[in-house]
Amino acid sequence: MSNSISLNDLKSRDPSYLETIFSLANGHFGIRASDPIIGSDTAGTVVNGFYEISKIIYGEKAFGYADNNQTIVKLPDLRTINIYDNQGNKFDISNLKTESLNMNTGLLTSTYELSNNISGKTIELTVNSTLQQSDNQMVGLRYEIKPLSYSGNIKLTKHLNIVASVDTVGDPRRAKAVKTLEYQKDNPNSHQEILTTTTKKSKMSLQMAIYAKDSLEKEYDLSNGKVVFDVIGVVSEPNGKVSTNDLPSFEKIVNDSTNFWSDFWERSEVKITGDDSLNQALHFNLFQLTSSSGRDGKTNISAKGLSGTGYDGHYFWDTEMYMSPFFTYTNPEIAKNLIKYRYSILEDSKKTARAAGVDEGVLFPWRTIGGPEASSYFPAGTAQYHINADISYAVARYYRATNDEDLIKKYGMEIIIETARFWNSLGSYSKINGKDQFCFFDVTGPDEYTAIVNNNYYTNRMAKFNLGFAVELIDKFPEKATELGVTTEERNNFLKESKSIYLPYDSEKKINEQDDSAFNKPIWPFETTPKENYPLLLHYHPLRIYRYQVNKQADTLLADFLFDDITKEQLIREYDYYEKITTHDSSLSRSIFSALAARIGLKNKAYSYFMDTVKTDLIDLQKNTQDGLHIANLGGSWLTVVSGFGGLQVKNGSLTIANHLPDEWKKLSIRLQFQGRLLEINYLPSKIDVSILSGEPLKIIVDGVCRKDS
Numbered sequence: 001m002s003n004s005i006s007l008n009d010l011k012s013r014d015p016s017y018l019e020t021i022f023s024l025a026n027g028h029f030g031i032r033a034s035d036p037i038i039g040s041d042t043a044g045t046v047v048n049g050f051y052e053i054s055k056i057i058y059g060e061k062a063f064g065y066a067d068n069n070q071t072i073v074k075l076p077d078l079r080t081i082n083i084y085d086n087q088g089n090k091f092d093i094s095n096l097k098t099e100s101l102n103m104n105t106g107l108l109t110s111t112y113e114l115s116n117n118i119s120g121k122t123i124e125l126t127v128n129s130t131l132q133q134s135d136n137q138m139v140g141l142r143y144e145i146k147p148l149s150y151s152g153n154i155k156l157t158k159h160l161n162i163v164a165s166v167d168t169v170g171d172p173r174r175a176k177a178v179k180t181l182e183y184q185k186d187n188p189n190s191h192q193e194i195l196t197t198t199t200k201k202s203k204m205s206l207q208m209a210i211y212a213k214d215s216l217e218k219e220y221d222l223s224n225g226k227v228v229f230d231v232i233g234v235v236s237e238p239n240g241k242v243s244t245n246d247l248p249s250f251e252k253i254v255n256d257s258t259n260f261w262s263d264f265w266e267r268s269e270v271k272i273t274g275d276d277s278l279n280q281a282l283h284f285n286l287f288q289l290t291s292s293s294g295r296d297g298k299t300n301i302s303a304k305g306l307s308g309t310g311y312d313g314h315y316f317w318d319t320e321m322y323m324s325p326f327f328t329y330t331n332p333e334i335a336k337n338l339i340k341y342r343y344s345i346l347e348d349s350k351k352t353a354r355a356a357g358v359d360e361g362v363l364f365p366w367r368t369i370g371g372p373e374a375s376s377y378f379p380a381g382t383a384q385y386h387i388n389a390d391i392s393y394a395v396a397r398y399y400r401a402t403n404d405e406d407l408i409k410k411y412g413m414e415i416i417i418e419t420a421r422f423w424n425s426l427g428s429y430s431k432i433n434g435k436d437q438f439c440f441f442d443v444t445g446p447d448e449y450t451a452i453v454n455n456n457y458y459t460n461r462m463a464k465f466n467l468g469f470a471v472e473l474i475d476k477f478p479e480k481a482t483e484l485g486v487t488t489e490e491r492n493n494f495l496k497e498s499k500s501i502y503l504p505y506d507s508e509k510k511i512n513e514q515d516d517s518a519f520n521k522p523i524w525p526f527e528t529t530p531k532e533n534y535p536l537l538l539h540y541h542p543l544r545i546y547r548y549q550v551n552k553q554a555d556t557l558l559a560d561f562l563f564d565d566i567t568k569e570q571l572i573r574e575y576d577y578y579e580k581i582t583t584h585d586s587s588l589s590r591s592i593f594s595a596l597a598a599r600i601g602l603k604n605k606a607y608s609y610f611m612d613t614v615k616t617d618l619i620d621l622q623k624n625t626q627d628g629l630h631i632a633n634l635g636g637s638w639l640t641v642v643s644g645f646g647g648l649q650v651k652n653g654s655l656t657i658a659n660h661l662p663d664e665w666k667k668l669s670i671r672l673q674f675q676g677r678l679l680e681i682n683y684l685p686s687k688i689d690v691s692i693l694s695g696e697p698l699k700i701i702v703d704g705v706c707r708k709d710s
């Protein structure tokens with residue numbers, strides 16, 4: 001089966017949309033697939049962890065608000081090239097003819113017909129781009145030029161062109177313009193150019209270089225046929241320097257990338273038999289999710305990955321709840337590095353907790369790159385304290401899937417204890433239904449259309465987990481607990497709090513209530529809301545939205561998905577209730593609705609939500625793919641397949657799977673890593689086969705029955 005995406009698979013020809021879809025990345029940097037001749041405002045390179053800061057201007061600032069924005073920097077486009085005819089006229093009209101991304105090799109091939117107004121004569125330009133994945137600082141670019149109606153001499157010039165940062169207004173999801181950069185260009189000789197970009201406020205620097213074997217400016221005679229011009233680009237780490245010594249050839253970079261992706265598919269393959277277009281979409285999602293992920297323990301995965309600058313390049317809870325599950329079960333090394341990144345920002349997170357007036361523990365920033373909180377709107381930002389428990393949940397998920405005690409002792413346990421301390425300090429006991437129950441007031445759950453409420457169900461359920469996991473680790477690793485200053489009294493408080501956390505439940509509706517006052521509010525007037533007024537966030541004041549029962553995304557249902565701790569009857573009631581008030585204005589929503597529907601047997605719903613989830617970017621469902629891919633949703637599509645249709649959960653330490661295959665599929669094959677084994681699970685309509693491809697036999701619960709597979 002061909003494993004590629006090409007123009008023919010896409011409906012839109014919007015250049016900035018295509019720049020995103022065909023973007024390439026390697027965890028360290030990403031390049032947008034812009035037109036190499038015309039360029040665009042949205043073209044350029046982004047580097048994971050390289051950002052500028054700017055003062056947040058508040059109309060009315062209050063104590064403890066975040067001080068600075070952090071914005072990922074858009075660096076020069078590496079694909080740009082200039083081509084001139086023998087009269088010195090630039091070929092400046094470009095028409096994209098074909099474009100194809102090979103997901104087995106990581107090679108992007110884009111072909112353009114070029115001409116200019118003066119001669120009207122044409123040539124064909126093909127750009128082959130690929131990123132090195134092992135030592136991930138290189139990009140290989142091969143330009144192939146063929147004569148069409150023009151076949152005389154041509155001159156090629158290749159430089160690093162600075163792309164202007166353009167202001168965007170009206171959509172909070174788009175990046176701010178960065179205008180405080182300084183550039184310095186060095187041309188040590190004719191075959192290389194080095195550009196150093198320095199940020200004036202965050203005081204970071206970054207070097208980019210381009211290198212061509214002969215010269216960056218070269219003349220060719222097209223009358224002999226096709227011309228090939230190779231350029232190698234190098235992108236340093238933030239605050240690092242490039243070296244142009246011993247650069248690999250274009251072919252070597254292609255080999256490196258091919259080896260990486262071949263190993264990747266070997267370990268992470270998911271194959272749906274019976275629907276090739278779904279397969280293709282799912283592969284695209286996994287390819288781009290992996291391309292986007294920081295792998296060095298110093299960086300993370302931004303909401304748009306390295307495919308664009310949307311959301312200013314910030315890292316959110318998206319990583320832990322939507323993206324890291326895929327890595328945990330297919331490439332645990334990446335999942336581990338994502339945890340190490342969180343560990344690296346513990347000191348900043350202490351400050352965030354203190355700024356929010358919580359005296360103990362840490363509060364991870366709602367959005368950040370470098371560590372400090374960068375959310376300027378606390379009701380739907382910093383108040384999403386659940387991020388603390390989300391990170392803890394991801395640590396636990398990783399630990400249960402790998403048994404990696406080393407990670408727990410070096411990094412994980414401190415995260416768990418410090419977040420548990422935060423909940424201990426934030427919460428307080430109230431008498432509810434005659435019992436002392438541990439409560440959290442004025443918090444915001446995942447649903448950003450409901451803010452600053454008491455006892456958000458999801459937050460409370462997750463905090464319960466966080467506190468309980470802290471006790472589990474304290475009991476298992478007492479020495480480490482002592483080193484972290486945990487006393488018996490503190491451990492006992494965590495235990496008591498976790499057991500007494502209040503979980504709002506409506507006894508009339510017989511469902512969990514999103515928060516203390518959720519069901520008192522009127523339901524949003526869906527019948528009279530015009531279609532074009534979605535997403536609501538772009539058309540209504542937040543205060544108006546907050547007054548109603550209307551959800552942007554899965555909230556209580558996300559807790560149901562994670563914990564699987566309510567009866568099927570209650571889950572069906574909850575699903576039915578919350579589905580009616582959910583707009584899915586967030587791309588983090590549909591995957592959870594699909595996965596839960598699969599688990600409870602709502603086959604049509606599961607399938608239809610999945611279709612939207614898996615193709616969100618390929619069909620531009622949210623209408624903003626131009627700003628970057630919806631990376632959480634890419635991970636969400638894998639979650640839906642594996643945890644929804646494939647029923648994967650880890651219960652009491654055992655891998656549990658169940659067959660919820662859609663009727664449309666003949667077979668689903670999934671490769672997974674679990675506790676040191678590589679597994680292949682084949683779901684057929686009437687049975688599940690599990691093979692251990694490497695490692696010891698494993699006890700697995702299949703459709704409720706314990707099996708020992710080997």
Ligand code: IFM
Pocket residue numbers: 303311316317318446448586588632
């Ligand atoms: O983290 C999400 C949030 O849940 C919904 N708004 C967008 C953020 C970034 O993806």
